[in-house]
Amino acid sequence: MAAVDAVERFVTSASGLGIEVAVRRCPEGTRTAVDAAAAVGCVVGQIVKSLVLMAGDRPVLVLCSGANRVDLVRVGAEFDGDVRMANADEVRAATGFAIGGAPPFGHPAPLPTLIDPDLLGYDEVWAAAGRPDSVFPLSPEALVEGSGARTVEVAL
Numbered sequence: 460m461a462a463v464d465a466v467e468r469f470v471t472s473a474s475g476l477g478i479e480v481a482v483r484r485c486p487e488g489t490r491t492a493v494d495a496a497a498a499v500g501c502v503v504g505q506i507v508k509s510l511v512l513m514a515g516d517r518p519v520l521v522l523c524s525g526a527n528r529v530d531l532v533r534v535g536a537e538f539d540g541d542v543r544m545a546n547a548d549e550v551r552a553a554t555g556f557a558i559g560g561a562p563p564f565g566h567p568a569p570l571p572t573l574i575d576p577d578l579l580g581y582d583e584v585w586a587a588a589g590r591p592d593s594v595f596p597l598s599p600e601a602l603v604e605g606s607g608a609r610t611v612e613v614a615l
């Protein structure tokens with residue numbers, strides 16, 4: 460049996476959360492927020508960076524506007540233990556997907572999640588859909604609902 464594509468896997472997980480996603484696959488690539496914004500024709504601030512950080516030995520997720528950088532000190536104030544960026548293996552273990560494709564929800568187990576308030580100022584944002592060439596649009600409200608995120612100022 461052919462392996463299930465990572466995008467199909469994400470779409471199925473999202474559907475299980477009650478969120479129907481319309482994925483756009485972009486041959487030019489959506490690996491970075493800048494690439495994704497160019498591919499879909501939005502501003503970079505509308506791209507959701509789904510960043511896995513380790514708080515001690517616990518993975519947490521920060522949904523950050525593509526226009527911003529995450530301040531690890533601010534994130535650290537929200538969790539116990541020192542906070543650092545996850546490595547590639549930790550991202551895959553926590554989300555089920557590789558760096559560049561990790562989506563904001565639909566993970567093997569829900570992650571404690573923070574969202575950058577700058578994302579809430581747009582009508583529509585775009586997030587990774589399982590692969591570094593695939594993204595999907597959604598409202599910030601659906602993003603908060605799907606991820607269970609808490610709104611916290613996390614930008615540098």
Ligand code: 5CA
Binds near residue numbers: 489495
């Ligand atoms: N598809 C795009 C736009 S939705 C995307 O996934 N962007 S992202 O920002 O959410 O994911 C890429 C992030 O992974 C980078 O911002 C960076 O923080 C992290 N990253 C990239 N390479 C590495 C690496 N080698 N080790 C650890 N983290 C990395």
